[in-house]
Amino acid sequence: MSMMRKQFLQSYQTALDVEVGAASPHKLVLMLFDGAIQAIRQARIHIGNGNIAEKGRLIGKAIAIVDEGLRSCLSTEAGGELAANLEDLYEYCTLRLLEANLHNNLPYLQEVEGLLGELRSAWAEISPQQAMMEGTAPPARQGMNYGAA
Numbered sequence: 086m087s088m089m090r091k092q093f094l095q096s097y098q099t100a101l102d103v104e105v106g107a108a109s110p111h112k113l114v115l116m117l118f119d120g121a122i123q124a125i126r127q128a129r130i131h132i133g134n135g136n137i138a139e140k141g142r143l144i145g146k147a148i149a150i151v152d153e154g155l156r157s158c159l160s161t162e163a164g165g166e167l168a169a170n171l172e173d174l175y176e177y178c179t180l181r182l183l184e185a186n187l188h189n190n191l192p193y194l195q196e197v198e199g200l201l202g203e204l205r206s207a208w209a210e211i212s213p214q215q216a217m218m219e220g221t222a223p224p225a226r227q228g229m230n231y232g233a234a
Contacts, residue, residue: 111208111212114158115205115208115209117150117154117155117158118155118204118205118208119205120146120150120154121146121147121150121154121155121201122198122202122205124143124144124146124147124150125144125147125194125197125201127139127143128140128143128144128147128194129194129198131143132189132191132194137189140189141186144182144183144185144194147182147197148182148183151179151182151201152175156171156172156175156176156179159171159172159175174204178197178200178201182194185197
């Protein structure tokens with residue numbers, strides 16, 4: 086890795102750490118959606134270029150964001166049916182991502198990207214206060230770090 090690339094990645098990680106540290110729980114969920122979608126988009130490019138190792142790393146990152154980030158933030162007690170439905174959808178997305186990784190399946194990646202994009206748009210439309218009341222927002226701070234894409 087070149088010195089310039091290493092410095093860029095360190096600067097990016099520092100900026101990301103600052104943004105995460107200052108973000109509201111509502112904003113953190115938006116960032117999780119963005120990170121998963123970005124990883125899926127990049128994985129699609131790597132499938133096209135035949136870079137299977139990088140494709141696998143990026144799909145693994147997307148799976149971690151969906152499972153350890155989005156899915157783990159749900160409270161079925163507070164969020165009721167909505168949270169339960171989201172949990173099922175996140176599980177479906179994870180399974181599709183696994184299948185996409187195993188078979189280099191672009192349509193599965195596009196499907197999950199579309200689903201997460203729709204959820205992200207809907208999440209962006211609600212207020213942070215409404216998210217907390219419905220039990221679909223994460224706790225104030227999580228110690229998750231998914232790194233640079």
